[in-house]
Every structure is written in C-alpha cells, then in structure tokens.
Amino acid sequence: MMQSEDEVQFQDILVLGDRVRREIVRFGSVDVSNAIVSITVKGKLNEITEAKLTVNSRSSVVSRMDLSSQVTVEQVQGDHSRLMFTGFVVSAAAEEESIRITCSARPEFAERRVAPMATADMPAIEMLYTLARGGGLSDEQIRIHGLHELPSEVFEVVCSIEGIEVDKSIPIGSVTIASKGFVDLSSVPESNGFTNEFSDASAYAITYVESRLALVAEEAAIHAFDFALSWLTVRSRYSVPPLPDGSTGSWERKSLFVEPRRGRFIYVRGLRTNRRWLRVPEQEPNMTMLQPSSRHASITRPKIPRDLARNVVQSILACARAARGDDNISRITALWESIEFYVGKTPVPDLFSKADKRAIRRSLVKFDDPLKSARLENLLADINNPPLFVRFRRRVALDGAPISQSDIDLLAKLRKVRNDVVHGRSPREPEKHEVDQGVAIVSRILVYTVHRLRGGDALG
Known part of the structure; x- marks a missing residue:
C-alpha cells in the first residue's frame, strides 16, 4: 500500500519474512489507517520530506480526522x-469518494518570510541555530555540534520604542527607557534600508x-520590554489623585489614550565578544488571500443567522483572537474565554437532589x-454548579460536533496551562502547533x- 520515492533510501530495519507489513496513519491520536487507500512518502536529499495520502471519504473515521493536527505514518511488521x-497537512482536495x-x-x-537582519562577528553555528528556530524548529529538534560551547556573557539588548518621549533615562523594573542621546548605537551593524x-x-x-546565545538573550529581553511597556499602559490608566504612597499625582484625560509599544527592531550585543545583530525578531507569516x-x-457554509445569540458572537470573536495572536499564553487565555462564552448557561442535570441537600444540611x-455558617450555606447552594469542563462536554453533545478523546485531552492540557498561569505556577509552555490545533477544535465546534x-434551535 505504501510507496517510497527517495534518493536516500530508507534503511529497512524491519525483519523481513512472511509476516504482513502494514502502515499505521494517525491524525493526532486518531488512527485513520482503515480509511487509507494509498500512501506515498518522498524523502530526497536536501529536500523536505513529503507524504501524500488518499483517504476514503465515506469512512466513518473521517469525521474525527482533524486536518490541522500532526500526521504520523508508522510502518509495522x-x-x-519505524516512523x-x-x-x-498543507492541502486536502475532496474528490468523488476520496480526499487527496x-x-x-x-x-x-514556507509559512514565514525571512525578517530583515544585519550581523557582525556572529559565530556560524549560532546563526544556524537562530535560522532553525526562526523556521519553527524547537530546541529538542535541533542538534548543532559546538553550540553549547559558546561562551556565556552579558548581552546588552536594545529596542526602539514608539509612543514615548523622554529627556533622560527612566528605570522601569529591569528595563531602562532612554532617549537617543543616552544610548550608544555606534556598534550597530550597517545594513541598507533599516539601520537608519x-x-x-x-x-x-x-x-x-x-x-550563551544571542537569541535566548533576545527572547528574555523582549519579555522584559513587553512587561515594562504593559505596566506603563496600566499605570497610565490609574485615575485616583492619591497614590499608594500617600503622595498626590497629576492626571490628564489624555493618559487614557497612551499606548507605548515596542518598535520593529531589536539590537543585541555581547559585551565580551562583541557579537551582535540588528533585526526584526518576529518572522512574519506569509499571509494568504481568502x-x-x-x-x-x-x-x-453554514450561513450565519441574523439573530445569532450574543454569547456565540462573543465566543467567535474570542476564538478569532486566539487564532491571530503570537504569544501562546495569551492565545490559550483567549481560547478558553471563547469556550466560556460558548458554554454560557448550558444546563446540566443536578448531581444532588433536594433530599440529598436536606440530608447534608442536617449533618452540618x-x-x-x-x-x-454563611460560608457553608454558600457552598451548599453552589453544590450543583458543575465544573466548566462538564458543562462544555454537555454543550458539545447537544450541538452534535464531532470531538474525540484526543481533542478533549488537548483542551484539558491547554486548560492546565491557563490555570497554572492564573494561580502563579510556572507552566510548561505548549508547542505552537498544539495551540493551533486547540483553536481548530473550538472553531469546529x-x-x-x-x-x-x-x-432554529435556541442556545441555552
């Protein structure tokens, strides 16, 4: 069933003989092997490996086959x-009885365009690492000999700021805001077009x-910059005359409309080695036309009703924010905001009957x-209020959206990340493709x- 077109032949580590060889194809954790008509894997030297699948569109498993999820093809004998x-998936074309x-x-x-960059005295292995990371590879997927032998040093990181005017240096946490006259830009690498x-x-x-790495220093600095500018935005909205220290601050209504923000460019310089670059850190996606x-x-299809329930409208708006965002944590927060709007006031059968509640009250x-006493009464009154996830699964069942256990598991994982952040714990940040798939699941719902x-149904 599977063909292999390659210049570098796959090394067949399987034991040959009379045993049947088969392929297991998964979209996420959903096994779609029984729906596969044909498979071709192409792995040529210096080219990105490609797989082409033909799927029987009449198979029942197709309704659980999420095209945004990770695809794996495993050969078993x-x-x-072996994997x-x-x-x-980059494309799926529907035909009469199959999907190619x-x-x-x-x-x-291919999804991101190379951002402007000028460098000086940067080691080749560090540039290779930076390009690999910019292409979407994680640290676990990158193996570069000698990378961890680069010297550790202090990096000075500078970014341009918009929406701020200063005539001296102003400390904001670990960040200093300063005018041009207070910043040494003499070592900035020259490049046509954007250095000026x-x-x-x-x-x-x-x-x-x-x-050890300029990219790691840059990422840490960007978090510090964005936090400092966010604090200035929040602080500008403080509108009570007395400050927490008892002094009285001035105020102008114009402060409600300030929005200090980071400019496009980041300048990173190692203070010991003088390795440095000037670049746009965010590699913008190659947006396509709808x-x-x-x-x-x-x-x-389906067409939007004119009188769509308000909570569904807000759910769609929040899901779109999760789709468009760059920061994974912010995207997850927006995603769960979308789910909360979607669930709304979905009723769930009471777990405790009135007789149960009376018995509990007598035993208090x-x-x-x-x-x-009031606290106990409040808890008892709330005893039949189910968790969000219970109401979510109930709402999905009522709406008839196809959702697999792997979908639920992924949303639960993203929910844990969100809860860890809310409760001050340090979560393990998920991969971008996991957040993308979470958005795809909620979009499907x-x-x-x-x-x-x-x-004509009404949403509860």
Missing part, C-alpha cells in the same frame, strides 16, 4: 516498527541578560461564628453550533 513520516491529502514534514519553513530607521527612533528600551468566491467557496456542624442554530 511483527514486533518491529516513516511526521508532519502536517498532501503533507509536509516542515511546512513552517532604528537609529532615528525617539526613544529606546535597554536591558541586560546573561546567556477566496470565498472560488477556491474557498465552502467557507460560506453548627458554628457560633456567623461567617463560617462553533461551526457545528452555527449550523444547528440555522435550524
């Missing part, structure tokens, strides 16, 4: 197996980070302290919801 392909799917092992390399733009900024933010009148005609300890509402 007896007790031996032939891991990647993501093209997958790429590294679609990220960076050097002509009216204000800059500066911080210092110790690291073509609802031709190529993407099916995107107009009597306290002389009225605050303790919302599409089914809109479809149901077109039938």
